[in-house]
Amino acid sequence: MQEKEIKFTVQVYKGADELSAEDAALVAKAKGALVNAYAPYSNFKVGAAVLLSNGEVVTGTNQENASFPVGICAEGTALSTASSLYPDTAIEAIAVTAKSGNHVLNKPVAPCGVCRQRILEYETRYKHDIKVIMIGEEGEVYKVSTVKDLLPLFFSNSDL
Numbered sequence: 001m002q003e004k005e006i007k008f009t010v011q012v013y014k015g016a017d018e019l020s021a022e023d024a025a026l027v028a029k030a031k032g033a034l035v036n037a038y039a040p041y042s043n044f045k046v047g048a049a050v051l052l053s054n055g056e057v058v059t060g061t062n063q064e065n066a067s068f069p070v071g072i073c074a075e076g077t078a079l080s081t082a083s084s085l086y087p088d089t090a091i092e093a094i095a096v097t098a099k100s101g102n103h104v105l106n107k108p109v110a111p112c113g114v115c116r117q118r119i120l121e122y123e124t125r126y127k128h129d130i131k132v133i134m135i136g137e138e139g140e141v142y143k144v145s146t147v148k149d150l151l152p153l154f155f156s157n158s159d160l
């Protein structure tokens with residue numbers, strides 16, 4: 001038996017104002033989308049913004065349902081919309097943010113496990129890494145250069 005250590009690198013920024021102009025603009029789009037979230041049950045609004053390689057930005061928000069499992073994450077709505085509108089266009093980056101009705105989110109909010117898998121699908125589909133930018137309402141920003149960093153030992157189409 002041997003142990004295998006798997007490492008990943010996350011870039012940590014003190015705040016959104018330390019990001020590049022392109023990343024800061026994407027974060028601003030994600031934050032701007034929060035107002036469209038439909039989260040009457042959790043009161044936890046999530047916004048996502050997807051930057052495509054053609055320069056277009058598509059946003060999404062969480063859409064909850066009285067039948068809880070039916071709800072859709074913000075990343076899911078943004079990615080599905082982007083893929084529906086621009087099916088032949090690779091995705092460069094996704095920014096994710098959230099706003100809680102219960103407390104101030106002062107740390108980065110990360111995609112849930114399902115959404116990490118969703119993002120991975122578009123990485124493998126377009127054979128192009130997707131940057132993931134994570135931010136709360138305030139505080140540090142985390143950025144990884146590929147969703148694989150958030151999903152070690154991932155399952156993808158190469159396993160089928």
Ligand SMILES: [Zn+2]
Nearest residue numbers: 073112114115
């Ligand atoms: Zn999710």
